[in-house]
Amino acid sequence: MIDEMNGINESDTWHDAIAVFTEVSASSTEATRPNIFRIAGFPRRETVSSNVLAYFFDPAEGHGLKDLMLKALLRTIHKEDMDVSDVSVSTEASTGKNNRIDILLDLPDISIAIENKVDAGLYNDLADYRSWAAKQSNNDSAIVIVLHPFNNFVLKDHPSAQGLVVEQDLFDVHYDELFSNALGMLGEYSLDADPRAVDLLQQFIDNYSPERKQKKMDNTSTDITQFVSQANGIEQQLVNVRQSFEKYTEAVRSKLQTVHADLISRWAEESPVNGKSVTLADNWEWPKRHKPFDNQYYAQSFKLEKPGSSDVDRIITCEFFFNIKFDDGYVVSDPESGSFNTIWYKAYWGGLGTDQKxxxxxxxxxxxxxxxxxxxxxxxxxxxxxxxxxxxLKDNWNI
Structure with missing residues (x-):
């Protein structure tokens, strides 16, 4: 019987199903980049957001971005002419009523109390925030900013806004407004900045920007729709492919582990270089946990030591591994240059954890x-x- 939509004969093997499976890459799909906020397990933690913002708001911090974020914030509320030559930044500032201001910025012309909202609703005594911030100002001038990621957020007539006037001493700033202004100014600041700080800022924006989160959600929906469409009618064949590939990878892993163990046993009795003094200093496999259909880089490694040599040139690590495509964090293979029957090999100075530049x-x-x-x-x-x-070893130790 023929599935006319996909042209698949139900009696055919999965080889035939894969032959007509044409992957159409979604133009909007982006690889998921490492993000410290997600990795550390606090992607939506308000105190974390406030601490990072306070770090970037402070021109004196070591990020090298100077007053970038401060200027971006002031531009958002149309107060870019404010003096930022002397800035004091604090977090969790306690008011006379024991309320806590998330971020307090004390500038020469004005003090700014920032109420940072990530998930929770607004219920704070913002008038108390402004009153306390004014006491910190040299000229009793202060404003309150509610920084948030919410759409359709309205401050006017909000219970927390009582005693304040929107757009005069109370301002509503959306995360993406702040981020847009910061990114627009980043070019002129980044040359003198610490690259790690620039990357941290980008990760912070990726994590807390509603606009970027929505884009990723849209990409996810596109990817699901694309795959469902492509796999229609050949679902079982695709499951068979995955199961077959998993059996292959587990079998290869077992085989290379056996080879590795046999060589370690052999080298424990005699040097891997006949007649020369070489010590097996260490051995390992990477990664410890094998994930089919993930990164198939799977290495069996030997760290070999030349006795009597200096630290600089006494250790060489050799690895052998399998797969058709891999990315070990240092080198990405060309899938055209190998097959599922290929065994790869590489060697480098140093041991486990060596930065393989x-x-x-x-x-x-x-x-x-x-x-x-x-x-x-x-x-x-x-x-x-x-x-x-x-x-x-012979080429690099001249033995």
Whole structure:
């Protein structure tokens, strides 16, 4: 029976299903970048947001962005002419009524009390905030800003706004308004800034920007719709592909582990370079947890030590691993240059955790194919690994 929509014969194997599966990349899809706020487990923590904002609002901090965020904030409320030559920044400032101001900015011309809202509703005594902020000001001038990520947020006639006048001493600032102004000014500030601070600011914006979050949600919906459409009628075949691939990766992992263990046992009795003094200093596998269909870089590694040498040139690490495409954080492979039967090999100066920049790479190209295939016998693979390791050590230790 033929599935006319996809042209698949139900009796066919999954090979035929995959042949007609055409992946159409969504133009808006972006890779998920590492983000410290999500990784640390506080993507929506208000105190974290306030502390990071206070850091960037303070021109004296070590970020090197000077008054970028402060100017962006003032531009948002149309007070960009304010003097920012002397700024004091504090968080959790306690008022006379024991209310706490999330961020208090004391400028030469004015004091600004910021109520930072991430998820919770507005219920604060903002008039008390302004009164306290005015006491900190040199000229009793103070305003309150409610910073938030909410659409259709209205301050006028809000219970918390009593005693204050919107757009005079009370202002409503959306996160994306602040971020837009900051990003628009970033170019002129970034050259003198600490790159890590610039990256932190970008991560903060990625994490707290409603606009960017909505875009990612839209991308997610697009990806789901795309895959459902492509997989229509061949669902079981695709499941079979995944299961078959998982069996392959587990089988290869087991095989290379056995080869690795045999070589360690052999080298414990004799040097990997015949007749020369070389010590097996350490060995490991990476990653410890194997995730099919994720990053298939899976390495078996040997750290070898040349006795009597200086620290600079006494340790070489050799790795052998498998897959068709990988990204180990230092080098991305070209999937056209390998197959599911390929074994890769590389060597570098130093041990586990070494920053594998070009200065420590030994093999050239850094990732090269081993003279053995995964379908070869364990003995043939062991001989190929030993030959590659011996060649690496002889060339670089001159032995």
């Amino acid at each position: 070009p200065t420590v790479r030994i093999t050239n190209p850094y990732n090269e194919t081993l003279d053995a295939k995964l379908t070869d016998s364990n003995e043939d693979i062991k001989k190929a690994v030993e030959a590659a390791v011996e060649r690496t």
